Every structure is written in structure tokens, then in C-alpha cells.
Amino acid sequence: MVQAKNQALLDIVQPIIEDQNLLLWDLIIKKVAGKKTVEILVDLPNHDNISMTQITTFTQAVNEALDEAEVDPVPGEYMLDIASPGWDRSLSEPWHFEWAKEADEQIAIALFAAKDGQKKWTGSISSLDDAGLTLDVDGEEKRFNFDEIAKAVVSIQF
Missing domain, CATH: 3.30.300.70 (RimP-like superfamily, N-terminal)
Structure with a gap:
């Protein structure tokens, strides 16, 4: 930031x-x-x-x-x-997440505490608001508040 x-x-x-x-x-x-x-x-x-x-x-x-x-x-x-921030750029500001959503980038997030049994999630942002985001993870919607996210980066897919 x-x-x-x-x-x-x-x-x-x-x-x-x-x-x-x-x-x-x-x-x-x-x-x-x-x-x-x-x-x-x-x-x-x-x-x-x-x-x-x-x-x-x-x-x-x-x-x-x-x-x-x-x-x-x-x-x-x-x-x-x-x-340059690079392909796997860190996402820390709300507008960074908006940028990733606009580009339909896959992102990887690491949580402070596990949610549904895991701390790491990868998907595309399907919705975004001031409090957090919803990821499309293999067709399933997962909601994360920004204060739950320890780290977020653009996920490079090869």
C-alpha cells in the first residue's frame, strides 16, 4: 500500500x-x-x-x-x-482487488485463520465491496472479509 x-x-x-x-x-x-x-x-x-x-x-x-x-x-x-510489480503482484489496497477483478485475474489469498478447513484459497473475484470479496473457487462462491486476509497475490496460471 x-x-x-x-x-x-x-x-x-x-x-x-x-x-x-x-x-x-x-x-x-x-x-x-x-x-x-x-x-x-x-x-x-x-x-x-x-x-x-x-x-x-x-x-x-x-x-x-x-x-x-x-x-x-x-x-x-x-x-x-x-x-514493475510483476505478474504475481501483491494485492493490498482495495483498488488492487478491483484491478484484479477488472482483468479477471486469478488471485491467491492466505488467511490469518482457516476457513472451511483451509488457510489458502485461489479463484477469481466474482464480487467486491468495501468489507471484502467473494471468490469463485472452482464454481463455488466463497466470501472473505479483508480483515481475514493475511496476504493476497495475483496467481500465475500456466
Whole structure:
């Protein structure tokens, strides 16, 4: 989820996102191997796939904007990691689930506690509301509230 976690960083990145007609999938500041990492995941709207050239262009613009910023939005040393969310992208925001439903993507969810004897479910989203979603699991409808879901990702089907 775009952690408003760091509004100053978001304020720098958002105009670049809009200018390059990209979709900000996630912006996370985390520790990786003991080092602060700023991870920005971008894609194209309308379920198109971003190219490496577009990621490179975006990365260069973000680097320039961060270098020119009057106040460092991420104090201290950090590594900047800009990438696509990938095929098996994490779903954490309500609009992520809407995106998956629009594309008729299969998703895999892991629950905090077992439901009907299992903690992992895979299916397509048949309905969605503010409280949760209904998955079509092999023709059977299963309802899950968002607060039951520990993790959700797009499930790659080969």
C-alpha cells in the first residue's frame, strides 16, 4: 500500500507518475539486509505492461527530482529500488482487488485463520465491496472479509 508513510516522497514522485502516464502500484520504505530501501512499484494503466525503457526513464526522473529536492524526503542513506510489480503482484489496497477483478485475474489469498478447513484459497473475484470479496473457487462462491486476509497475490496460471 502506498504508505502515506512518507507524504514528502509521494509529493515528489506523484507528478512524475502523472507526467509519464504511469500507475503507482506501491511505495514502501523498508529495511532490506539492514539497509533502508525505498521501493517504488510502477506499471501502466489499463492492464498494460511497463517496459524496461519506461522504468529507466521513470527512475532517471525520480533520481533527478530527489537530487533537486530542498528537503530530503527520506533522511539518511537509502537504496532506491524502482520496478514493475510483476505478474504475481501483491494485492493490498482495495483498488488492487478491483484491478484484479477488472482483468479477471486469478488471485491467491492466505488467511490469518482457516476457513472451511483451509488457510489458502485461489479463484477469481466474482464480487467486491468495501468489507471484502467473494471468490469463485472452482464454481463455488466463497466470501472473505479483508480483515481475514493475511496476504493476497495475483496467481500465475500456466
